[in-house]
Amino acid sequence: MERLRSPAIWPDRTRSVTVIETHLSWVFLTRRFAWKVKKPVRHAGSDLSALGARERDCRREFALNRRLAPEVYLAVLPLTLDRAGTLSVNSKGRVVEWLVQMRRLPASRMLDAALAAQTVSVSQLRAVVATLVAFYAARPRLAIQGAQYRRNLGDLIDANERDLCGPALQQDAVAIVALCNSQREALTQLRRHLDQRVREGRIVEGHGDLRPEHVCLLKPVQIIDCLTLSKVLRTVDCADEIAFLALECERLGAKQIGRALLREWRNASGDRPEAALVHFYQSLRAAVRARLAALHLREAAYRGSPRWIERTRCYLGLARAHLQRCRQLLHTNAGLLV
Template sequence: MSAPSPLPEVSLESKVAFLRQATSYPEPCFRVEAIETHMSWVFLTEGHAWKLKKPVRYDYLDFSTLAARRYYCEEELHLNRRLAPATYLGVVPLGIDAAGHLCLGQGAAIDWLVQMQRLPMQHMLDYAIRHASASLQDIDALAARMSRFYAACTPLALDAAGYCQRFADDIEHNRRELHTPAFQLPEEQIELVCQTQKKFLQCHEDLFAQRLAAGKIVEGHGDLRPEHICLRPALAIIDCLEFSRDLRIVDAVDELGFLAMECARLGAPELGRHLLNAYSEASGDWPSPALLGFYQSFRACLRARIAIRHLHEEKFRYSAEWRRRAMEYLALAQQYLPSG
């Protein structure tokens, strides 16, 4: 018996071209909107979102093989169903038939996609903040949902010194990258922020130890931003960091403090403050204000690094947006610095 013929190599460009076509989908479809990110292509039809992972490899993830992409599609489905069970519908093969034609959900699998229910853009929290349509009742519902989520997570038994060292390593990484001369960011401000964060870590390891002892360090979402939260018709929190468990290991108030900081950046600091207070009321978890300030300052600095890193890419190199955004985050990092 002869061995089966190997599947043909199909380029990412060919897959994207196929998935841009309305006739490629098993549902009536009149228009497809394609959105490219660093790690994926997302194709929006009238009712669904279809995510194709790129065959990329970075220090922090590896999607370079078909097996890896299938694994992380399944991880994305499993992990995101914790906070958006009705949104994440399944993992669907991108196949090729006997005639060599691409097909969705049939044929021999040459790639995999996550199928999601499409969420209404006007009810995403970032859109709602920009259009002043997010209410305190929306934030109360979000706080209550996150309180239940964190309470259901298994507390992680970590060593306090090791937990603090993770932050120390990231602070140094932030400092080095933000100091890159080509980025032309303010060196004195970067040094002030990073050195103050380091000093806080050194002087207040007990605060982190208390959070660990209280069971507040869990495997959370990992990227809790307004653009990942749909307020209506049913609350859904999407797009967790499926590719790295380490990045999902967070203090509950670190994650919520990050979201509150992002609300402030979008012009709604009162919503962020209300979120943190509503969470504490719902959970009984009242963190040290100084610790919360550290977490928020650290997250803002990390986001500054992620923003300015876009200038390494040719297509972003001459855009003023990413330096502007990095400066915005640096200002927030300094604003949130704990005083003690």
Template sequence: MTDFPVKTPGLSEKTRFLLSPTSYPEGARRVELVETHMARVFLTERFAYKMKKPVRSSYLDFSTLEKRYGDCREELRLNRRLTDGVYLDVLALRLTAENQLTLGGPGAPVEWLVKMRRLPEEASLPRRIDSTTAETLAPLLRRLCDFYRTAEVIPLIGKQYLERLRRHCEQLRRDLLAPELGLAKEEIEDIARALLAFIRHQPELLARRADGGKIVEGHGDLRPEHCFLTDPPQIIDCLEFSRSLRCLDPVDELGYLALECELLGRKDLGEVLLEGYCRDAGDEVPEALLRFYKGRRAFLRAQLAAAHLQDGEVPEPDKWRRKTRDYLDAALAYCR
């Protein structure tokens, strides 16, 4: 990984190459690009190829080729916990001696890609949200319960957990108050004040989760679009770049999925997931704690949506403003 060409292709050159159907050894008729904050995903008929962007922030660092390679390896390892035959390999995009890019050929590596088998989009939870029942959701719930039952318990004491939650809420408040976002200061202050007041006045509810061994290494980004109701169900795209953000309370993580189902118009499905997990784990969860977790997750999602508006040239800015507004409304509702 150290013998780099004199002139390494940039992101746009790599993107142009990967958008060409002739670039793929298995052959492709067309290639679709899906862009996220941190990656570009190239979809062929059968596979998905994920390329990290050379970005750096307070919570991740993809600034060098070596760091992107390490993250690709982690993504492969971690996502195999909740999938079967989906995460296939980490492949090198190489530059030949003739300065030609090649995928799977000779040359020095200039980028690394995670290769995945494509899952049927019609099997994703958002696509099936209207027809999903408690019965059809049961296999997904079983897989999640089995996962949490065997997940590594994180040795975190109550005081540490409280401090981590407090710092996170304060950071979200600061991020959302960025002047360039133009968001209503009073609303953001109200949400942050309510979340911090819960941590301050109900510390025993939160501390008990850590002291009781409830904090585990989970998925980290459990959203409906990452859940596929196939046989067996597949849960993709975990948060691979930060172990600390993956270490959480399963009730917090499932509360997040429940919140997203609620915003899709299926509050009942979220209740099925939470009740099923609590029954399986023998875990009694106070309603106040669940409301706190949902409120904090909605606040986080508002911040992530708003962050897209700070990206310079923003595709679909109205979409991200609308999402920010929806999540702030949800946070306000749960924090009242």
């Protein structure tokens, strides 16, 4: 991968190359584009050790992300090596790797940056909501039963409890078990509402990771980096995804923007999920994010990292706060609106 730092390889006459490394890929930023290269690794549910598997994964990522970011995801192209040993993109020679080509987006127009700058407008929220309403309306109805959907949610609770209670993550296991048991109780109490959401066709193959850093406030709005690893994890209630985006706004200090987002969603979609259900979804998603944050602490590079310790603590606090609100609403049978 070191050779890919050379500007000469890339076709947009870039003068410099910035490299971003994630758990599963490298991203090379050139003047106009971002080029993603998959790592030859095995991880839960996927084996990318073979070149053909990485090509298939690139094509799956491209197809899934074109649904919400057609102006960003441009092509899947081969990285080739010619007889002279020269690497280049989409040229003659032996294919040695596959690339997802993406248009670079302005960092200042990402929703997380706009939240930090306190520049998010109602019209921008409406544009995000309109994009998502159209996206969900275009999704085919999934052949899923209420019992299976509830099992999927229960499986998330089980995974959160199992990992967060692991000694390597150094969490309060008693508190984690109490949180997860309360979420299971709420899941049981919300059975009728969850089954109704399934009957109404509200469960779709969605984005799966709808966070502010994935939302670009261009015209039209572009939403990138959907969850590609698991269709089960992309199988979500529309209200769950919107509630998760609102939760992430809250975590970033923009709780009112999150509430406004939910309000604009209700107005644009006509969807009126129970408030208790929305808070349950937010509690569950916060616990999932706490687990993912805490898992960084297993890695040698992040052990004792204040960033991931604080991120885990923050998400667990949000999980408990939204669960408490959910339980209050279930107890009082409050109205439909959040």
